[in-house]
Amino acid sequence: MPSARSGTLAVYIHWPFCESKCAYCDFNSHVRDTVDHARWRQTLLAELNFEAGLTSGHQVTSIFFGGGTPSLMQPETVATLIDAVKKLWPTNDNLEITLEANPSSVEAARFKDFAAAGINRVSLGIQALDDRALQFLTRRHDLKSALAALATAQAIFDRVSFDLIYARPEQTIDAWEQELKQALAFGTGHLSLYQLTIEPNTGFAGTYKRGGFTLPDEDTAAELYTLTQAMTADAGLPAYEISNHARPGQASRHNLSYWAYDDYVGIGPGAHGRRLHQATARLKRPEAWLERVEQHGNGLETAEPLDSRSRAEEALLMGLRLTVGIDAELYYQRTGTPLNGIIDQSALSASIDDGLMVATPKGVTATAAGRLVLNRLIATLVGA
Amino acid sequence: MTTDISKIRNFSIIAHIDHGKSTLADRLIQATGGLQQREMVEQVLDNMDIERERGITIKAQTVRLDYKAKDGQTYVLNLMDTPGHVDFAYEVSRSLSACEGSILVVDASQGVEAQTLANVYQAIEHDHEIVPVINKIDLPSADPDKVKLQIEDVIGISTEHAVLASAKSGLGIEDVLEAIVRFIPPPKGDPSAPLKVMLVDSWYDQYLGVVILVRVIEGTLRKGQMIKMMAAGTEHLVDRVGVFRPKIETVDDLGPGEVGFITAQMKEVAQTRVGDTLTEIKRPCAEPLPGFAPVQSVVFCGLFPVDASDFEKLRDSLSKLRLNDASFTFEMETSAALGFGFRCGFLGLLHLEIIQERLTREYDLNLITTAPSVIYKIQMNDGTNLELHNPADMPDTVRIAHIEEPWIEATIFVPDDYLGGILKLCQDRRGIQKNLTYAGTRAMVVYELPLNEVVFDFYDRLKSISRGYASFDYHQIGHREGDLVKMSLLVNEEPVDALSMIVHRSTAEARGRHMCERMKDLIPRHLFKIPIQAAIGGKVIARETISAMRKDVTAKCYGGDISRKKKLLEKQKEGKKRMRTFGRVDIPQEAFIAALRMGDEG
Ligand SMILES: Nc1nc2c(ncn2[C@@H]2O[C@H](COP(=O)(O)OP(=O)(O)O)[C@@H](O)[C@H]2O)c(=O)[nH]1
Ligand SMILES: C[S@@+](CC[C@H](N)C(=O)[O-])C[C@H]1O[C@@H](n2cnc3c(N)ncnc32)[C@H](O)[C@@H]1O
Numbered sequence A: 001m002p003s004a005r006s007g008t009l010a011v012y013i014h015w016p017f018c019e020s021k022c023a024y025c026d027f028n029s030h031v032r033d034t035v036d037h038a039r040w041r042q043t044l045l046a047e048l049n050f051e052a053g054l055t056s057g058h059q060v061t062s063i064f065f066g067g068g069t070p071s072l073m074q075p076e077t078v079a080t081l082i083d084a085v086k087k088l089w090p091t092n093d094n095l096e097i098t099l100e101a102n103p104s105s106v107e108a109a110r111f112k113d114f115a116a117a118g119i120n121r122v123s124l125g126i127q128a129l130d131d132r133a134l135q136f137l138t139r140r141h142d143l144k145s146a147l148a149a150l151a152t153a154q155a156i157f158d159r160v161s162f163d164l165i166y167a168r169p170e171q172t173i174d175a176w177e178q179e180l181k182q183a184l185a186f187g188t189g190h191l192s193l194y195q196l197t198i199e200p201n202t203g204f205a206g207t208y209k210r211g212g213f214t215l216p217d218e219d220t221a222a223e224l225y226t227l228t229q230a231m232t233a234d235a236g237l238p239a240y241e242i243s244n245h246a247r248p249g250q251a252s253r254h255n256l257s258y259w260a261y262d263d264y265v266g267i268g269p270g271a272h273g274r275r276l277h278q279a280t281a282r283l284k285r286p287e288a289w290l291e292r293v294e295q296h297g298n299g300l301e302t303a304e305p306l307d308s309r310s311r312a313e314e315a316l317l318m319g320l321r322l323t324v325g326i327d328a329e330l331y332y333q334r335t336g337t338p339l340n341g342i343i344d345q346s347a348l349s350a351s352i353d354d355g356l357m358v359a360t361p362k363g364v365t366a367t368a369a370g371r372l373v374l375n376r377l378i379a380t381l382v383g384a
Numbered sequence B: 001m002t003t004d005i006s007k008i009r010n011f012s013i014i015a016h017i018d019h020g021k022s023t024l025a026d027r028l029i030q031a032t033g034g035l036q037q038r039e040m041v042e043q044v045l046d047n048m049d050i051e052r053e054r055g056i057t058i059k060a061q062t063v064r065l066d067y068k069a070k071d072g073q074t075y076v077l078n079l080m081d082t083p084g085h086v087d088f089a090y091e092v093s094r095s096l097s098a099c100e101g102s103i104l105v106v107d108a109s110q111g112v113e114a115q116t117l118a119n120v121y122q123a124i125e126h127d128h129e130i131v132p133v134i135n136k137i138d139l140p141s142a143d144p145d146k147v148k149l150q151i152e153d154v155i156g157i158s159t160e161h162a163v164l165a166s167a168k169s170g171l172g173i174e175d176v177l178e179a180i181v182r183f184i185p186p187p188k189g190d191p192s193a194p195l196k197v198m199l200v201d202s203w204y205d206q207y208l209g210v211v212i213l214v215r216v217i218e219g220t221l222r223k224g225q226m227i228k229m230m231a232a233g234t235e236h237l238v239d240r241v242g243v244f245r246p247k248i249e250t251v252d253d254l255g256p257g258e259v260g261f262i263t264a265q266m267k268e269v270a271q272t273r274v275g276d277t278l279t280e281i282k283r284p285c286a287e288p289l290p291g292f293a294p295v296q297s298v299v300f301c302g303l304f305p306v307d308a309s310d311f312e313k314l315r316d317s318l319s320k321l322r323l324n325d326a327s328f329t330f331e332m333e334t335s336a337a338l339g340f341g342f343r344c345g346f347l348g349l350l351h352l353e354i355i356q357e358r359l360t361r362e363y364d365l366n367l368i369t370t371a372p373s374v375i376y377k378i379q380m381n382d383g384t385n386l387e388l389h390n391p392a393d394m395p396d397t398v399r400i401a402h403i404e405e406p407w408i409e410a411t412i413f414v415p416d417d418y419l420g421g422i423l424k425l426c427q428d429r430r431g432i433q434k435n436l437t438y439a440g441t442r443a444m445v446v447y448e449l450p451l452n453e454v455v456f457d458f459y460d461r462l463k464s465i466s467r468g469y470a471s472f473d474y475h476q477i478g479h480r481e482g483d484l485v486k487m488s489l490l491v492n493e494e495p496v497d498a499l500s501m502i503v504h505r506s507t508a509e510a511r512g513r514h515m516c517e518r519m520k521d522l523i524p525r526h527l528f529k530i531p532i533q534a535a536i537g538g539k540v541i542a543r544e545t546i547s548a549m550r551k552d553v554t555a556k557c558y559g560g561d562i563s564r565k566k567k568l569l570e571k572q573k574e575g576k577k578r579m580r581t582f583g584r585v586d587i588p589q590e591a592f593i594a595a596l597r598m599g600d601e602g
């Protein structure tokens, strides 16, 4: 019998505030005039304590401050929380501690303090290397301040990544090729390159439905993606996940934990976690979460047990996003279901024939073509 | 007490749809019930409640009206309402055979339409006295004189006694009643002769059991009589005799010429045969009435549950529906592609749609309907004959000597402006023009058409070409030999039997091409490319390719929020349930339904 490994643990901390809401974004982010930082520090600490009580034996391998805009946190709060994690759990030597940051001058000015607090990796939300595109995306920053923030970050942190959103309306293959070339020239060790998705209940959802803009068609989107794979690989940052690229050794260990279906705790409003064979979710609205934590010591909205079948589906959904794919033995250990107990074998051999899946020495993985149609592919593999 | 036969008038109302048949019927009931209005209202309402509870649908609506005429005498008027649509021509014919006359309702501004003509010809065949009623004369566009002329020209009946009326305002209703009394002859018959009763219709009632609508021809029908159904050969005790006023009212007996109902402790409608003759066992009549031909299904299709586990539920639901509608048939069918289902026969396309809709709405079933088919008669080389209801059962062509298909004669009324389009439609559907005449600015076209060209979407096309102004009616004129072939549809190289159809060789290619195009639109992209082919025998006559899906992946991973992606997977699983899988291809349910609607120009 496989056991729930009392092994590694990733810690996610959610900061739900932003200066303004971007039109494409459906993350749990909120705009507030004032934030009581001391109160937030206490409640986030309380949540860490609560989770540590349940997962004490685990070794923490990474911390991730996500959002929202965690670069709006007081560095003091970040320091307090990092220290708390180190006291509450055993941690490994080269603990990865990432902060998502928006590239404005105000935030860049605090990078030094974040580094002092213990942050050793930043991920900058640059989104586009073009002022008109930044305006379209309703970002607050312009290209100039983004590049300045990037330079500051590279001077202070060893590990820097930034995000771009591509496949934007009317973005041609050529235009993206130029933009990506420029992005690669900054020489960061990591890049997240996301194709624009219209999410329900966002500013874009309405505009798009009313025909305010159009997106590249399926074929163009596929071409853009393929081009991105080739260019990043040539530049020495091949994809290790659908939208993530890194030089050797520079992949985000925190995000790899999700994809490898390791345990992780998620605290703060709307944060998700997977630990002790449970799927946890926190109350989303900041005020509701705050009150709940102050009254009950945690902000849990749900903690649902995951049976072996659910874990198996989740691990498949996550694992096939990775270029290395799924290690059958580890998969069995984490889910209690053998890989061939979830993947329909005739569907698998058909997708191998179609060039969408391949066998690896340790298990299976999707090919580059397969990753491009992963949603459909996974559905087919599990018989849907 | 039986009614004095000279005071009985049995009549139907016939009309093109929307010319005011139901409204007029309501008016007549209202006008004649006026005497005991207070009493009537109470009883009628009671009765309606029970009716609603029991869900009775009195198909051939019958009402017995007492009318005190201007001559001072009281008459019994039996109104037999008839369904208007061509699919139910058979029921119309049953009702007509129980009457001596018809009121022909014609809209004063629309004039004669296709169903006017079809219905009136049926009435003439039943030797009816016909009283034209020009209705809706309250409308500013009414032109009663022109309509009268049209009735004389097109139908060829006199309008000397035509009544001008407005069923809406009540104008002329008295005149209609007087005309019924004056011009429709009373029935004939001897109350003391051996009993001879026509079985007009029957339906199932939850409380009363099987209710049989009858018209007494000779003799007297009484409660307590032992009767015999002459064709069925079964014997029954009459335990209730009654009439509809329109509420149910029991009476002691029914004399010659009277219309009413009986119950005889029967459990299933199937035990009764419409058109059968009832007689008394003690003193039987010598000869049965010339019975009706049994109801013939004209259009067939397969009904399959989308969810295979609903098969038994479908069987139950069909059985329940059949309790009240013996005019459709069903038998089990197995399809390689669709699994277990039923091959069902209907009176026509409308009937098919009604049953399908009731199954969906009232019985909450999710169904796949295969392309409708007509009955083909196949003469085999070895001299044997076959009747083919299902294209999937078509024998190997080398063994077939020839195939015959059913033809109809269609009458179409259409305003001049749209005539060209209608003629082209008929021509495209292999029609043979028999007649083309004008009545004012409207043309009347008569075409012979193969029924299989009509069951697809002829009616829809007709309506769209004429912007809804054309009217259409038809009757069958027998089978004729034709160069018919089975066209199969192959999805990813595999034949999908539920999509195969029998077509004329001359139209096969166009149909095939159209079918492939439709499927290309309806089947979503898959992970691999899917050829869609239409083929006759081994020969491909049309082809389309659905290219493989290029991109379908969630770019963002939303931190640790796996639940989002799981929801997508659940949605995909749900979607899959609304599909049928053929080999590796998922075909959505709509694709099968769309096969019903095969437009030429889409
Ligand atoms: N203006 C006017 N409308 C009428 C008259 N008789 C019926 N109608 C309307 O015509 C439509 C069709 O009537 P209905 O009795 O249902 O026709 P049926 O299809 O022949 O039964 C309804 O909207 C009626 O209200 C009439 O005399 N004058
Ligand atoms: C947690 S979000 C935002 C982090 C940070 N607040 C920011 O805006 O830079 C992480 C990244 O997801 C990407 N993203 C968010 N919504 C997206 C969408 N609708 N389509 C494509 N990418 C999106 C953006 O690149 C964004 O930087």
Ligand code: SF4
Pocket: A017, A018, A019, A020, A021, A022, A025, A026, A027, A029, A067, A068, A069, A102, A125
């Ligand atoms: S994209 Fe980033 S800054 Fe914009 S609303 Fe979302 S979380 Fe906030």
Ligand SMILES: [Mg+2]
Pocket: B021, B022, B023
């Ligand atoms: Mg009506």
